[in-house]
Amino acid sequence: MNLKNVEKKEKSTAVLTIEIPADEFNAAIDKVYRRAKNSMSVPGFRKGKAPRKLLEKMYGENIFYEDALNDLYPTALDAAIKEAELEVVGYPQVNVDHIGADGVQMTATLGLKPEVKLGQYKGIECPKETVVVTDEDVENEMKPLIARATTQETVDRPVENGDTAVIDFEGFKDGVPFEGGKADNYSLKIGSGSFIPGFEEQIVGMTTGEEKDLNVTFPEDYGAKELAGAPVVFKVKVNEIKADNVPEIDDEFAKDVSEFETLEELKADLRAKVEKRKEDSAQTSFETSVMNKAIENAEMEVPDTMVQYELDRQMQNFEQRIAAAGMTLDNYLGMMGTNRQEFMENQRPGTLRSIQQDLLLEAVVAAEGIEATQEEMDAEVKRLAEENGVDEEKVRSYFPEDQLAFGVKVQKASNVIVESAVVVEP
Numbered sequence: 001m002n003l004k005n006v007e008k009k010e011k012s013t014a015v016l017t018i019e020i021p022a023d024e025f026n027a028a029i030d031k032v033y034r035r036a037k038n039s040m041s042v043p044g045f046r047k048g049k050a051p052r053k054l055l056e057k058m059y060g061e062n063i064f065y066e067d068a069l070n071d072l073y074p075t076a077l078d079a080a081i082k083e084a085e086l087e088v089v090g091y092p093q094v095n096v097d098h099i100g101a102d103g104v105q106m107t108a109t110l111g112l113k114p115e116v117k118l119g120q121y122k123g124i125e126c127p128k129e130t131v132v133v134t135d136e137d138v139e140n141e142m143k144p145l146i147a148r149a150t151t152q153e154t155v156d157r158p159v160e161n162g163d164t165a166v167i168d169f170e171g172f173k174d175g176v177p178f179e180g181g182k183a184d185n186y187s188l189k190i191g192s193g194s195f196i197p198g199f200e201e202q203i204v205g206m207t208t209g210e211e212k213d214l215n216v217t218f219p220e221d222y223g224a225k226e227l228a229g230a231p232v233v234f235k236v237k238v239n240e241i242k243a244d245n246v247p248e249i250d251d252e253f254a255k256d257v258s259e260f261e262t263l264e265e266l267k268a269d270l271r272a273k274v275e276k277r278k279e280d281s282a283q284t285s286f287e288t289s290v291m292n293k294a295i296e297n298a299e300m301e302v303p304d305t306m307v308q309y310e311l312d313r314q315m316q317n318f319e320q321r322i323a324a325a326g327m328t329l330d331n332y333l334g335m336m337g338t339n340r341q342e343f344m345e346n347q348r349p350g351t352l353r354s355i356q357q358d359l360l361l362e363a364v365v366a367a368e369g370i371e372a373t374q375e376e377m378d379a380e381v382k383r384l385a386e387e388n389g390v391d392e393e394k395v396r397s398y399f400p401e402d403q404l405a406f407g408v409k410v411q412k413a414s415n416v417i418v419e420s421a422v423v424v425e426p
Contacts, residue, residue, distance in 0.1 A: 090305025111303030119297030372408035
């Protein structure tokens, strides 16, 4: 292998011109011939005894070229990358410019790990949301507790908003039943908005045993494209009407649903929880804004191949999770009203930003001379063990020490950026 040329290009890419001399290529062809000849039949010769020159004459001199090149190019590419002292990311794109008895010349377009030129990453000014907890927030926090304490009773009156109607229904488009449009004894909370617009409203006023045709239209953006925007008819029968018995919201209620003796204590606890949740959310938003500014202040050119590689990895992991749930990825995406290409493109901006953040933090580690102590790595092992419910030895067997150290250093770099940030008025 000869590395003839290295050309650095924009957006952290490089093009290598690689030459495989005739003697190396011919040796690879001969190796392929010896491997393939036993499966090739030629009249007048026992299987495996036909000369290479004869096979090349019968089938074309390039009969073994592709397999020989496939044997050679990975090693040749690795050697060229090593000789050029490049740190490659993503997938290489290899083009064969010339192939023949006199050898091979090919070009490889490579994504390179971007160089990061840090801008301001300390003392970044960002606004932070002021946390306010309202009485309405506390009431909303009470709703799940009230719902769990609420009982239902069957009533003999027309359906009202807020009731639960137990119904049979079947949907028809142009007089033909459509898939997923039928159910028996379905409990529908009227006013929940869980069905398409216009459905629940037409149930109001129906009585037990009553049957009715409901005319509704699916939304234009409905996930099943064959139904999107389509007018349909649902044949509905009400089997039972249930009304809610909502408990009195008092001290007895507080005792029933919590460890507190009074409603005032329960509300104070809920208020504190809402406040903590809002503070955590405000801090997360603040840290995200600070990190985004640090990224914007830096200079880096992320190659497309690096983003595509990470997208493919994420897609593969996602597909495995969907398969574990008993579905195919294409079926799942179809239910969501999208496809692989659209889904991947929607993920691309977030993936790019994640890569930029990783590169930024790695650059800060170098700029600050950040190191990881053994105590810090031990603490990280303990945290991961507790977080995943496994023993510490299992964590150590899964994560090499250098990977643990890198994780600690990156977190310390993130702390340098966030802890030095300045909160300003919006």
